[in-house]
Amino acid sequence: MTARALIVPLLNPEVLYDSGSPRFAPPIELDLGGLGVRSLSWWRGSYLVAAGSTAEGGLARLYRWKGAGAQPQLIADAALSGLNPEAFFTAEGNGQILVLSDDGARSVGGKPCKKVKRKKRKSFRGVWLQVPDVASAS
DSSP states (O other), X not given: OXXXXXXXXXXXXXXXXXXXXOOBOXXXXXXXXXXXXXXXXXXXXXXXXXXXXXXXXXXXXXXXXXXXXXXXXXEESGGGTTOOEEEEXXXXXXXXXXXXXXXXXXXXXXXEGGGOSOGGGOOEXXXXXXXXXXXXXX
């Protein structure tokens, strides 16, 4: 059996700004092919899930998920090749999403980016990704 990603919904997010106690819904397991959730965002009637390795680098995929009780659908994997998605920005009116890639392991002058001493040589990429027509991916 493939390891599953775990999402635990927060039922009362407003208490994070007050002094209340958070309440959680039962956990939801997602089959993302053994990958973990790197980012999750609501976009055009469903969630987009950036899935990736729990370690640096490795495989990354983009899924569409309609929520509890539904199975995630793979909508892009080759488009994320060479990226280590850490987060993404979704705007309802835009057919593209901005994927933010943690480039800590990417080589800069023969060293991993995160080990480079000069801050000006370190990088974190933002890449615009055209999302496949999610309406037809149902």
